[in-house]
Amino acid sequence: MSPENVNCLPESxxxxxxxxxxxxxxxxxxxxxxxxxxxxxxxxxxxQEVAAKPPAAKAQVVGWPPVRSFRKNAMKSxxxxxxAVDGAPYLRKVDLEIxxxxxxxxxxxxxxxxxxxxxxxxxxxxxxxxxxxxxxVPTYEDKDGDWMLVGDxxxxxxxxxxxxxxxxxxxxxIGLAPRTPSKNSSTS
Amino acid sequence: xxxxxxxxxxxxxxxxxTQFPDEVLERVLAFLTSHKDxxxxxxxxxxxxxxxxxSRTHVFIGNCYSVSPEILARRFPNIRSVTLKGKPxxxxxxxxxxxxxxxxxxxxxxxxxxxPFLEELRLKRMTVSDESLEYLAANFQNFxxxxxxxxxxxxxxxxxAIATHSKNLTELDIQENGVEDRSGSWLSCFPESFTSLEVxxxxxxxxxxxxxxxxxxxxxxxxxxxxxxxxxxxxxxxxKLLTRAPQLVELGTGSFSQELTTRQYAELESAxxxxxxxxxxxxxWEATALYLPVLYPACANLTFLNLSYTALQGGDLAKLLVxxxxxxxxxxxxxxxxxxxxxxxxYCPLLEELRVFPADPFDEEIIHGVTEEGFVAVSxxxxxxxxVLYFCRQMTNAAVATIVQNCxxxxxxxxxxxxxxxxxxxxxxxxxxxxxxxxxTCTKLQxxxxxxxxTDLTFExxxxxxxxxxTLSVAFAGSSxxxxxxxxxxxxxxxxxxxxxxxxxxxxxxxxxxKYESMRSLWxxxxxxxxxxxxxxxxxxxxxxxxxxxxxxxxxSQADKVYVYxxxxxxxxxxxxxxxxx
Numbered sequence: 114m115s116p117e118n119v120n121c122l123p124e125s126x127x128x129x130x131x132x133x134x135x136x137x138x139x140x141x142x143x144x145x146x147x148x149x150x151x152x153x154x155x156x157x158x159x160x161q162e163v164a165a166k167p168p169a170a171k172a173q174v175v176g177w178p179p180v181r182s183f184r185k186n187a188m189k190s191x192x193x194x195x196x197a198v199d200g201a202p203y204l205r206k207v208d209l210e211i212x213x214x215x216x217x218x219x220x221x222x223x224x225x226x227x228x229x230x231x232x233x234x235x236x237x238x239x240x241x242x243x244x245x246x247x248x249x250v251p252t253y254e255d256k257d258g259d260w261m262l263v264g265d266x267x268x269x270x271x272x273x274x275x276x277x278x279x280x281x282x283x284x285x286x287i288g289l290a291p292r293t294p295s296k297n298s299s300t301s
Numbered sequence: 302x303x304x305x306x307x308x309x310x311x312x313x314x315x316x317x318x319t320q321f322p323d324e325v326l327e328r329v330l331a332f333l334t335s336h337k338d339x340x341x342x343x344x345x346x347x348x349x350x351x352x353x354x355x356s357r358t359h360v361f362i363g364n365c366y367s368v369s370p371e372i373l374a375r376r377f378p379n380i381r382s383v384t385l386k387g388k389p390x391x392x393x394x395x396x397x398x399x400x401x402x403x404x405x406x407x408x409x410x411x412x413x414x415x416x417p418f419l420e421e422l423r424l425k426r427m428t429v430s431d432e433s434l435e436y437l438a439a440n441f442q443n444f445x446x447x448x449x450x451x452x453x454x455x456x457x458x459x460x461x462a463i464a465t466h467s468k469n470l471t472e473l474d475i476q477e478n479g480v481e482d483r484s485g486s487w488l489s490c491f492p493e494s495f496t497s498l499e500v501x502x503x504x505x506x507x508x509x510x511x512x513x514x515x516x517x518x519x520x521x522x523x524x525x526x527x528x529x530x531x532x533x534x535x536x537x538x539x540x541k542l543l544t545r546a547p548q549l550v551e552l553g554t555g556s557f558s559q560e561l562t563t564r565q566y567a568e569l570e571s572a573x574x575x576x577x578x579x580x581x582x583x584x585x586w587e588a589t590a591l592y593l594p595v596l597y598p599a600c601a602n603l604t605f606l607n608l609s610y611t612a613l614q615g616g617d618l619a620k621l622l623v624x625x626x627x628x629x630x631x632x633x634x635x636x637x638x639x640x641x642x643x644x645x646x647x648y649c650p651l652l653e654e655l656r657v658f659p660a661d662p663f664d665e666e667i668i669h670g671v672t673e674e675g676f677v678a679v680s681x682x683x684x685x686x687x688x689v690l691y692f693c694r695q696m697t698n699a700a701v702a703t704i705v706q707n708c709x710x711x712x713x714x715x716x717x718x719x720x721x722x723x724x725x726x727x728x729x730x731x732x733x734x735x736x737x738x739x740x741x742t743c744t745k746l747q748x749x750x751x752x753x754x755x756t757d758l759t760f761e762x763x764x765x766x767x768x769x770x771x772t773l774s775v776a777f778a779g780s781s782x783x784x785x786x787x788x789x790x791x792x793x794x795x796x797x798x799x800x801x802x803x804x805x806x807x808x809x810x811x812x813x814x815x816k817y818e819s820m821r822s823l824w825x826x827x828x829x830x831x832x833x834x835x836x837x838x839x840x841x842x843x844x845x846x847x848x849x850x851x852x853x854x855x856x857x858s859q860a861d862k863v864y865v866y867x868x869x870x871x872x873x874x875x876x877x878x879x880x881x882x883x
Contacts (some may be wrong), residue, residue, distance in 0.1 A: 176394030176801075177776065178662045178692060178719045181451070183477040183505060187610055188660060203669050206636075206661060208612050211558055211589045224614070 192272060198226055198249065198280040209272045215264055219251065222280070248283035326352040336361050358382060363821050365427065366846065369870040370408045374415035382421035382446070383412075389824050389864055391799060392426055393451060396826055396862065398850060400877045404428045404454075406436070407875065413440040421446035421472075428452065434459030438466035446472040446500075453479030457487045457508065464490035471524075472500035485510035485533065491518055498522040502529040504553045504584055509533035519545045529553025532586045536561060536569060543572035551581035552599075557588035557611075566595065574598035583607035590617040600624040607632045609658045615640030622648040630654040635670035635692060642675030646682025654688035655679060662692065662719060673700035680707035687745075688713040695726045696753060701735035711743040715750035721777035721802070724754040731755055737762040740770075750774040760784035764791025772797040782809030782829075789813035799824040807834030810863075814838070817845055822866040830860045832883075838865065839883035846872055847883045 192209040205225050212218045251263035255274040263271070263278070330352055333339050336359070343353040359382040362368060373380070387403025389396075405427045412419055419441050429452045437444065439462075447463060447470070449455075457480065463473065464487055485508040491498075498518070503510070510533060519525060525546050530539070534555025543549070561569065569592075579599045588611045603625045608618070609632040618633065618641040628649040633641065635657050645652065657671055673696045680686060686708040696718050705711065716735075724731055732753035740746060740762050747769055751759060755778035763770065764787035771794050779785070785805040788798065789812050797820065806829035817823060832849065839847040850862040872882045 174721065174802075176391065176396045177721065178659065178717055179394050179774075179776075180659065180662050180692075181393045181477065182395060182479070183451075184609075184658065185662075187505075193612075193661070205669070206612075208587070211587050211612075213560060224616070 194253075194275055194277050196222065196225070196278040196280070199282045199285070201226065207278070209275060214268055215271075218263075222251070222278075226280070249280040250283050251278065252281045253278045323348070323352055323355075327356040330356045331358075334359070355379060359421075360384070362386065364866050364868075365403050365408070366870060366873050367821070367866060367868045370411040370415075372869060374411060378415070380416050381419060382423075383408075383416075383419065384423040384425075385427060386425045387427035387452075389799070389822065390426070390797075391801065391824055391826065396801070398877065398879045401850075401880060402428070402873065402875050402877070404430070404433075404875065406430065406433045409433055409436055409440070417441065418443050420444060421448075423448040423450075424452055425450045426452065428454040429459070430454045431456055431459035431462070435462040438462045443469060445469050445497075446474075448472065448474040448476075449478055450474075450476045451478060456481035457483045457485070457506070461487035461490045464488065465492070467491055467495050467497075469497055470495070471497050473498070474500055474502040475506060476502060477505045480506060482506050482508045484508050488518070489514040493517075493521075496521045496523070499524045500527040501525065502527065502553065504529040504531050506531050507533070512538050516541060516545065525549065527551040527581075529583060530555045532556045535559045536592065537565060540565070540569045540572045543576055547572075547575045548578060549576055550578050552576070552579050552583070553607075554582075554584035554586075556586045557584070557592055558586075561592070566592075570595040570598065577602070579603065581605040581607075585611045587611070588613070590614075590620070593617065593621050596621070597624045601627070603628055605630040609634055609656065612636045612660055613641070614638075615642075615644065619644030619648070625649065626651070628652055630688075632656040632658070634658050634660045636660045637671070638669055639672055639675035639678065642671060643678040646678040646680075649683060651685060652679070652683035653685050655683070655686060656688075656690040657692055658690075659692040659719065670694055673697050676700065677703055680704040684708060685710070687711050690715040690717075692717045692719060694719050695723075696732065696735065697725045697727050698730065698732060698734040698738070699725075699727075701732075702738040705738050705742040709742050710745060711739065712745050713748040714739050714743065714746060715748065715774070716752055717750065718753040721752075722754045723752075731758070733758040733762070737766075740766040744769065746770055748772040751778060752776060753778075756780045757784040757787070760787040764788050767792050769794055771795060773799070775800045775803055777802045779803045779805060782806050782812075785809035786812040789816050795819075796821045798822075800826070800828060802827040804829055807831055807837070810834050811838060811841075814841055817842060817865055818867050820867065822864065824862075824864050826862040828863075830863055831858050832860050833858070835860045835863055836883050844868065848876065849881045849883060850879055851881070 193206050194209055196205045196207055207218070207221060207225070209218070212221065252260050253263050253271070253275045254260055254277045256276060260279070266274070326348070330339075330342060333342060339353055339357060343350045354376050355378065357377050358379055360373065360377060360380055361384045362373075363386050365385050365387045385405070385408065388401055391397060392401065403426065405424060413436070417440070420443050422437070423446070429449060434455055437447070455478070460475070463470070485506075488503070488510040491514070499522070510531070512534070515530070515534075519528065519542055526549060528542065528546060528549055529551070530542070530553060532555055534542070536555075536557060536559040539554055573595055576599050580602050582596065582599070582603055582605070585608060600621070601624070604627055606625060606628055612634055613636060615637045618637045622628070622644050626648065629651055631645060631649065631652060631654070633656070642657070645655065657675075659670060671691070671693050673693070676689075676691055676693070677700050680703065684707060687710045689711070690713075693716075696716065701716075718732070725735075733756055735753070736749070736751050736755070736759045739749065746767055749763070749767065749770060749772070751774070757780045760779060760783075763773065770792045773788060773792070773795065782805045784803070785800065786809050788795070789809075795816070805825065810825065810830050811834060813823070835847050835849055839845070844867060846866055846868050848864045849860045850864070852861045855861050876882055
C-alpha cells in the first residue's frame with residue numbers, strides 16, 4: 114500500500130528536499146534548521162519531481178568527508194535503518210541487528226524519542242505522545258517498497274526485509290491494512 | 302641523550318674526537334633511539350656520522366620514494382627494523398589511482414641480500430602482494446614483527462605463508478588493510494611448536510577463523526600481551542580466550558551481541574574480572590547496553606577505549622564511562638551525540654585524546670550526530686586534551702575559541718565540518734576566527750586539519766602563528782592563492798601539506814620552491830595548478846620529484862593531482878602510465 118493513497122505526507126516530504134523558500138513543494142516545517150544545506154552552492158533543478166531524491170548536485174564528492182574506506186565498509190555491514198517520526202525534524206538510525214525482538218526495538222525507540230511512550234496492547238502496537246496526546250503507529254517500508262505495520266511477520270523476517278521505519282500518526286495510518294489478530298502472537 | 306654522550310666523550314681527554322675509540326662511541330650512541338636525535342648526531346662530524354651509521358638498528362622512512370634500498374643499505378649496514386610509509390595519505394580516501402606504486406617487493410629483494418637478519422617490518426599504505434609475504438617468510442629467518450596498516454594487494458594466502466614459517470614471530474598486526482579475505486584458515490597454519498607470539502591483531506579481517514586453533518595458539522603463547530580478534534569470535538568464545546590469557550594488556554573483542562544465559566553472562570563477567578592488566582579495549586562490534594556491564598570490572602585501569610565501531614547511544618556511553626576514570630584516549634561514533642560527550646567531560650578528567658567518527662557520513666538527510674556543544678562540554682571537563690579528531694555538521698567560531706581557551710595544549714587539532722564550505726551556523730561568518738584562535742592559543746600545535754567556510758585570513762593566521770606546525774590538511778578553503786603563499790612563507794617546521802579543492806594556482810605552487818626541500822611532501826588536487834606550473838617547478842628544483850596524475854577527460858593543461866616530494870633517489874621508475882613524472 115503506497116503512502117500516496119493515504120492522507121499523509123508522501124515519503125519524499127519526510128526527507129528534506131531542496132528549493133527556494135515559498136515554493137509550494139517544500140513541506141512547511143517552521144523552525145527547522147536548514148542552514149547547512151542552504152550555504153552549499155548547488156545547481157538546483159527546481160522543476161524536479163517532488164518524489165525524486167535530492168538532486169545530484171548534493172552528490173557525494175569523491176573522498177569527502179575524509180573517512181577511510183575500511184571504516185566506511187565496516188559501518189555498512191550493520192543493518193541500519195532510518196527512523197522517521199511524523200512531525201519530528203530529525204531522523205534517527207537504529208541498527209536492527211542488535212535487537213532480538215519487537216519489544217526490544219520498541220523500547221529502544223521509546224528511549225530515542227523520549228516524548229513518546231510505547232503503549233503495548235496485545236496484538237496492537239501503538240505509540241503515544243505524552244505531551245500532545247498524539248498516537249503513533251510503527252510502520253516500515255519493506256523490500257518491495259510497501260508500507261506495512263510493524264509486528265506482522267516473524268522478527269527475523271522483519272529484520273531482513275525492513276528498509277526504513279516510520280512512526281506514523283494514527284490518523285494517517287488508516288490505509289494500512291491490519292493483519293488478523295491471531296497471527297500477531299507469534300511475532301513477540 | 303646527546304648531551305650525555307658529548308660529556309662522556311670530553312671527560313677522558315680534552316683533545317679532539319680522534320682519541321675516542323669508535324667502538325665506545327658506537328656503544329654510547331646505541332642508546333639513542335629517536336631518529337631525530339640520530340640525525341642530529343650524524344651531522345656533528347665525520348666520526349660521529351660513521352659511528353652513528355654503524356650503530357643504527359632501526360630506520361624510519363616516511364616516504365618510500367625519498368630514498369632507495371641501495372642507498373639505505375650503503376649507509377646503514379646493521380638495520381634490524383624498518384618502518385616504511387608509501388602512498389600519500391589521500392589514498393585512504395580513494396584519491397590515488399589503484400596501481401600507484403609503493404610496492405614493498407622492490408625493498409624486500411635487496412633486504413634479503415643486505416639485511417638477512419631483518420627482524421621487524423612496519424608498513425603503512427604500501428602495496429604488499431602474497432608473493433612478497435611468501436618471500437618474506439622464506440628469506441628472513443630471524444623475522445619477528447610484521448605490522449601492516451592500510452596496505453593492500455595481499456590475501457589471506459600470504460598470511461598463511463607467514464604463519465606457516467613462523468619460528469620467532471612475536472608480532473602479527475594486520476590493521477585496516479584492503480585484504481582479500483578468502484578464508485580464515487591462515488590462523489590454523491601456525492605450527493604447534495610455535496609459542497613466541499606476543500601481539501596478534503586480526504580485528505579488521507572478516508573471515509571466520511578456526512576457534513580451536515586460535516584457542517590452542519593463545520594457550521601455548523604464554524607471552525601474549527595483545528589480542529585483537531575479529532567479528533567472527535562470539536562472546537562465549539571470548540570468555541574462553543580470556544580465561545586462557547588473563548595477562549592480556551590490550552584486548553580487541555569480537556562480536557558483542559550474542560544471546561547469553563545467566564550463567565554464561567556470569568562467566569564472562571568473571572573472566573573480565575580476572576583480567577587486571579587490560580589498559581586498551583577495542584572491537585565491541587554491535588555492542589548493546591545489555592552486555593557492556595560485563596566490561597566494568599576490567600575498566601578500572603583502562604587508558605584507551607575504542608568504541609568507534611559501536612553504535613552507542615549517549616546514555617549507554619555515560620553508564621560505561623563512569624567506570625573508566627583513568628581514560629586517556631577515547632574513540633567513539635557520533636551516535637553518542639552531545640549527551641554522550643557531556644558524560645565524557647564529566648567522567649574522564651584525564652582524557653588526552655578524543656576522536657569522534659561519523660556513523661553515517663554520506664547520508665543526505667539530517668542525522669543528528671554531534672555539534673559544537675559536545676566539543677565544548679568535553680573541553681570544560683578534560684583540560685589535558687591535546688589530540689582531537691572531530692566530525693560534525695555544525696560549528697561556531699565562539700565555540701572553538703572557548704575550546705582552545707580551556708585546552709591550550711593541543712598538539713593535534715583535526716576538525717571536520719562535514720558539509721564543504723559551511724560557515725559558522727549562528728553568525729553565518731567564515732570559520733577564520735576559529736582556526737585563528739587555535740593557532741594563536743595552541744603554541745604546541747603540530748597537526749591541523751581545517752574545514753568549513755574559510756578565506757585567506759585563516760591562512761594568514763596559520764602562517765603567522767603556527768610556528769610548530771608540521772602537518773596541514775586543507776579542503777574546499779581559501780579565497781585565492783595568497784592563502785597557500787602565507788602558509789609556505791610562514792610555518793617554519795612544515796613537513797606535510799595536503800590540499801584539495803582550493804583556488805590555489807601556479808603562483809602559489811611556485812612560491813614554495815625552497816620550502817619543498819625541507820618538507821616531506823606536498824599534495825594538491827582539484828586546485829588551479831597547470832602542467833606548465835608543474836614543469837616549472839620540476840625544472841627549478843631537480844631534487845624534488847614532481848608527479849602529476851591526470852583524470853580521465855580533463856583538460857590537457859590542467860594538473861589535476863600533483864604530488865611533490867624531496868628525494869635522493871631520483872625519479873621513480875615504477876610509476877604507472879597514469880602518473881607522469883615531470
